[in-house]
Amino acid sequence: MALLATIHRRVIDMGLVPKIMKRLPLVSIFLAAIGIVLFLMLPMDGQYRHTYISENALMPSQAYSYFRESEWNILRGYRTEIDIFPSMPSRDRNLVMTQWLEEFGTKTSVYHNDEYGDTLYGIFNAPRGDGTEAIVLAIPWYNADGEFNTGGAALGIALSRFFSRWPIWSKNIIVVFSENPDGALRSWVDAYHHSLDLTGGSIEAAIVMDYPSSSDFFDYVEIYYHGINGELPNLDLLNIAIQITEHEGMQVSLHGLPKESLHQNNYFSRLRTLLLGTKDALLSGIKPRHGNEAFSGFRIQAITLKAKFTPDNNDHDITSFGRIAEASFRSVNNLLEKFHQSFFFYLILAPKYFVSISSYLPSAVTFSVAFAISSLSSYINNSYSTLPIFSEYNLLAGLLFTISITFSFFVARLSLLFTEPRLLVLGSVFLSVLPHLLGNRFTIPEPLSYRLKSIAFLYISLVLTSLLVLNFSLAFGIGILGFAMTAVKTITIHSSMRVRVRNTMHLLLSNPFTSVLLFTYIFDKDIYGIKIFYEFIHSWNTLNCWTWFIICVGWLPPWILVSISSIQTNTVMQSPDYGKKQL
């Protein structure tokens, strides 16, 4: 306490508090910079940790994997049959597959969905255990890129047959063949939890297999793990998958890193993985969906395994891909309880390195604090801070805030019915330029401008805080992309042209729609351009992914308020009693 008291006295003596209060906008920028620096520091040595298996029961690769030579011919046999499947209607495909599954005693059923087509699934009941838990092996007929999943389907049926001969299973095994890894798989997962008659207990883990080729050999494995709405599978599942893959001698690529960069391990390679991972988490459900996203929201840990091929170097055979699934299933089968708690918040730097929540969270927290400080600054750093709470400006600002939220909500809702992204973007550009165009033809009272900004920044700060643990990447992304908002200045009659033009630039940069467009244009060639808005809507409709609503309801209203606040203002004379109270 004595030290604190001394520091406090020094602070008072130096008059730091009023000085800092005057420079709050700088403090806010400083905090945002700290946030970015903290984030960039994560891949440095000492900031990240080696991954480890938290649940000892999992024991990945401890048992010998038997899905090898003896299964080759079976697998190839099935694959030869499946090779002609692409030309068959899905009904017939499912019929053949049903027959095969029933040959070795799997209970099968087909889930019909008018919108997404039929999904065939079979349940192999656990020889041991009470059958209240299940593991899912999901094989979409067509993968995220629209290729026919020949190898995946062959592996699916061959593995099911292989599993059915073993007495070791203590969890039911469900094998699912859906039309695609997107809406079709999601609708099945949804139906499994709500309406299906044939079920096998609560699903603990799911592995989606993607082997889009009839080739015997492949090169390396890509693993996808980001769920929607910021959910991640338990790190243990990802760890066992990576450990098993590497144990079988294959390389693991995360976030679509090319083969050449897989062996690198330096600051920049880790930073690259981190940034790609953050971007993928931000756009999860919006980017092409690989299948694991479909399981989000039901307490299912899910990952997607994808076999990658290179022209010259395919030296792992297809059964090794099957062994990843086999060994992962055996690991999960060992689980006596749920996956360990608090192992759901992580960022991956390399297949074997991760950053845990306590290290990465501060970088997003600083953005939330930076916005809160901007809000405080626009409240107190002007001559209107002493206006009473019920002054007309506060009420008007509150009213405008309510209107902008309602408006944004309707924009979000209406976009579901008529998606008109061009209109949204043009509208945003128009609203950014409008304050500048209006000039002095239309003015708002100066205190209103400050109050609007104050409310806007407080609101976005609250939005960021609430997203922190739900969807770190989204919070961090909105924080960075929207931060230019805080630089928008209140325009008076004396403001120079330069300030006005800058305001327009800042507004354009921080607008949710234009900045998302810009962001994907620079960083993600898969979905850049207008297409991303259709993907937003699609992900809401099929997967229930909230990103669109968060952007519209969490980011657009403060932006609208800031845009209004940058209309030229007229100074308001204050009556003398207002100045009395000191803050």
Add this chain to the structure above:
Amino acid sequence: MKGSVGAVLLAGIALRLATTLVFPTLQQTLDKSVEFSTPITSFKSLREGIYLLNNDLPVYDGGVVHHSPMLLAILSIFNGSEFLVSLFYTIIDSLIALNLIHILNYFQNSINFNNPTWAIGLLYLFNPLSLLTCISRSSTIFNNLFISYSIYFALNNNLLLASIFIALASNISIYSLLLILPVSFIIPKNYSSTYSPTHSHSASIDSNKKKISNNNNANKISKLNCSRLRFAIFALLSFTLLIAISFIINNSNWNFIYATFWMDLSSSKNFPNLGLWWYFFIEMFDSFIPFYKTVFNLFIVSIVLTISIRFNSSQPFYSLILSIGWITLTKPYPTLGDISFFIGLIPFFKPLFGYLKYPVISSLLFLHAILLSPIFYHIWIDVGSGNSNFFYAINLVYALSVALIITEFCWAMLRCEYDKGSPNYKAKVAQI
């Protein structure tokens, strides 16, 4: 003046009814959320109780209903009509706002409110927390209504009604019984004059005057003590009477005492909520539980006693508000409905606002805490990626923010006392 009060109340009623109409499922959603509903205030169990009552079944045997028999009896007359029930709750909430306006009118000369007095009603009615509490049909708002009536009547020296209302409040939530002491202190000394909340009984502060009119004062003080005592006795008597009535309503069965009062005091249904209790009793050896429950209860009582005794002569009205805040903070089943009433009372502190040292921090903390609380509950219960520690951590932040608000006002009251009741915000009395 009258017109604007009416307009405010009508606006509040319209807002509530419109919200219920536009979002018909909101009531059930809120009733499921731990922030707005606890086993002892939830509307679901109230409806269950009404159903049992209407069908002549034993109400308290199932261990689901923890509402007072009188509340069940009163609400059963609506016969399940959704609209009437919403209207009833809406009216109750607007009556609370009306009482706040009346109480502020009483202090109008001493609290320099700057804004018209209906503003306090507006603040209460348009506070999202009170709006949602009203829509969730939590029984907390009956407690709030009765307390506000009790304050109003006590200030107007209507001892009988004040005591009846505090007894009614205690009948809804047993912890309101503690408010008898602070409410008894706000009974004005002079029958005619109104007083300021910052220095109510000027005699005890200003010693010079005291000497001059010593005899006169002694007489008054004894009279005052007499009326306080009368109030306390009335309150206890009416509480007993209400229990007797409940006994008769409950088919001459005493089991309601266990299901309502004892349930609340002993927190025997361990359920996550905004409070500080539940986490302790998740995993505790059975033999320790009664001890800790006693200590927690003593903790509530002791601070209410000390705050009201300490400020009984200088700022009894403020100490009453702090007591309400304290009970909200420490009782076993708090909801956001309790805190929304406390927030509704905060504008009365207007003269002390200048003393506050970190209002920005405490209000931001409070905002973030109530926002994060449902999110942390969601990632614990729905998503499964968090656990109970997450939710309890945010409960602690919430408790910290409420405690900060209470201690800040406590400090402000002491400062005000130091300044002899006439605020002087500039004077520095402490180094820190």
